[in-house]
Amino acid sequence: MPATTRPQSLICEVTHRCPLHCLYCSNPIEMQQSAAELPAEVWRRVFQEAAAMGILHLHLTGGEPLARKDLAELIQAGHEAGLYVNMVTSGVGMTEERLAGLVQAGLEHLQLSFQDADEARANYIAGTRAHAWKLGLVPLIKRQRLAFTVNLVVHRQNLDCLEEMIALAESLEPNRIEIAHVQYYGWALKNRSLLMPTEEQVQYALPVVEAAKTRLRGKIHLDAVLPDYYANFPKACVGGWGRQMILIDPAGRALPCHSAGILLGFEFDNVREKSLSWIWEQSPAFERFRGDAWMSETCRSCDRKERDFGGCRCQAFLLTGDMEAIDPVCTYSPQHGLMEELRKPVGDELLPIYRNS
Amino acid sequence: MTPDSIPQMTPGYRLHPTQDVVLIPEGVLELSGPSRDVLLEVDGKRTVREIVHNLAAKYEGADENEMLDDVVALLGRLAERGVLQG
Ligand code: SF4
Ligand code: SF4
Numbered sequence: 001m002p003a004t005t006r007p008q009s010l011i012c013e014v015t016h017r018c019p020l021h022c023l024y025c026s027n028p029i030e031m032q033q034s035a036a037e038l039p040a041e042v043w044r045r046v047f048q049e050a051a052a053m054g055i056l057h058l059h060l061t062g063g064e065p066l067a068r069k070d071l072a073e074l075i076q077a078g079h080e081a082g083l084y085v086n087m088v089t090s091g092v093g094m095t096e097e098r099l100a101g102l103v104q105a106g107l108e109h110l111q112l113s114f115q116d117a118d119e120a121r122a123n124y125i126a127g128t129r130a131h132a133w134k135l136g137l138v139p140l141i142k143r144q145r146l147a148f149t150v151n152l153v154v155h156r157q158n159l160d161c162l163e164e165m166i167a168l169a170e171s172l173e174p175n176r177i178e179i180a181h182v183q184y185y186g187w188a189l190k191n192r193s194l195l196m197p198t199e200e201q202v203q204y205a206l207p208v209v210e211a212a213k214t215r216l217r218g219k220i221h222l223d224a225v226l227p228d229y230y231a232n233f234p235k236a237c238v239g240g241w242g243r244q245m246i247l248i249d250p251a252g253r254a255l256p257c258h259s260a261g262i263l264l265g266f267e268f269d270n271v272r273e274k275s276l277s278w279i280w281e282q283s284p285a286f287e288r289f290r291g292d293a294w295m296s297e298t299c300r301s302c303d304r305k306e307r308d309f310g311g312c313r314c315q316a317f318l319l320t321g322d323m324e325a326i327d328p329v330c331t332y333s334p335q336h337g338l339m340e341e342l343r344k345p346v347g348d349e350l351l352p353i354y355r356n357s
Numbered sequence: 358m359t360p361d362s363i364p365q366m367t368p369g370y371r372l373h374p375t376q377d378v379v380l381i382p383e384g385v386l387e388l389s390g391p392s393r394d395v396l397l398e399v400d401g402k403r404t405v406r407e408i409v410h411n412l413a414a415k416y417e418g419a420d421e422n423e424m425l426d427d428v429v430a431l432l433g434r435l436a437e438r439g440v441l442q443g
Contacts, residue, residue: 147369
């Protein structure tokens with residue numbers, strides 16, 4: 001089915017290189033090598049194509065975007081194309097001088113992620129001693145003309161400390177706090193048993209988030225996405241396949257979602273060879289799960305299909321081995337029982353598996 | 358927000374150059390009615406009262422006091438959402 005919506009954001013993983021080794025890293029386990037990374041001139045063309053298609057936001061992410069020496073050039077290219085430029089960073093490798101250069105190049109928003117409120121635990125999760133460094137960076141960020149978001153990544157190991165984490169984020173006085181649950185792809189999937197929260201944890205977290213929202217209203221905007229493993233209906237994954245966003249990996253492959261790379265038998269067109277608008281409108285990968293023709297009869301005749309677009313394809317694939325299966329989170333899925341399996345507590349004696357850089 | 362506040366756009370929050378939306382870190386906020394004209398006047402220097410006085414000259418027949426109430430309310434909502442400071 002052809003595209004019926006205009007993409008709103010372009011997410012660019014400009015590198016998979018990263019000085020951290022987060023347990024929850026969603027980068028693919030086969031990471032793109034730095035030699036295969038798209039050069040700045042290709043990114044520049046892609047940003048211009050994106051702006052011409054009506055895309056408004058450019059999110060530079062990774063890996064760690066700072067690992068690219070030409071990051072300021074990429075930001076400038078996005079800004080000159082007319083895009084709102086955001087970057088997601090661990091902050092490792094940032095200096096005051098470098099930051100000033102990025103802002104001058106046109107950076108408008110920076111998202112700094114924290115692993116925990118407690119230094120030792122945060123460093124354990126990140127596989128690196130980065131926590132104190134990040135805290136030290138905050139005053140530098142606040143001196144710049146820049147919107148600032150603190151990202152809190154939550155999972156089984158830290159969800160019990162959510163209140164503390166929110167308090168830490170609040171003390172840094174950002175414009176926004178974003179609480180996101182890890183997604184179980186890439187390295188995170190290998191560590192799923194360590195990361196999956198218990199139902200009690202999720203039940204504890206929901207009111208904590210609501211209370212913080214109310215308390216911070218008018219001061220700090222709080223967005224939170226908690227896991228759907230305990231829900232009865234799936235969420236619309238990335239706003240629906242091929243409906244809102246395009247992700248470009250370091251080598252230039254265009255994906256409809258962060259983890260689409262895990263789906264077997266899929267070819268992703270590359271922005272080196274194809275224009276972004278062709279990829280959006282015509283590439284087989286973006287067409288694959290648009291509309292409802294691919295859906296099971298259960299979904300096709302269900303009212304919620306306009307809301308969840310059949311749920312997450314990657315989750316369906318990971319859990320059932322069939323990428324066309326109903327998302328097992330859904331009560332109507334014959335494999336909904338699998339969720340019960342996953343929710344079962346696992347021993348804490350499992351060793352973490354860190355990504356290597 | 359009061360008539361004497363001096364509103365200013367928050368860094369990282371800005372009016373789209375042509376569309377009726379404010380670009381914000383997590384997406385866009387749609388603007389309705391004359392909101393765009395109001396935001397175009399926000400410069401971090403003038404008070405809401407001065408902005409309204411300026412606008413009233415553009416909207417013929419508009420009651421300046423009524424307009425002041427509307428603009429204070431609009432800017433207050435945008436400030437609460439983090440778009441404005443001041
Ligand atoms: S290791 Fe951590 S900081 Fe680095 S890309 Fe993965 S999640 Fe991001
Ligand atoms: S049956 Fe399909 S469309 Fe309906 S709620 Fe479940 S996943 Fe969504």
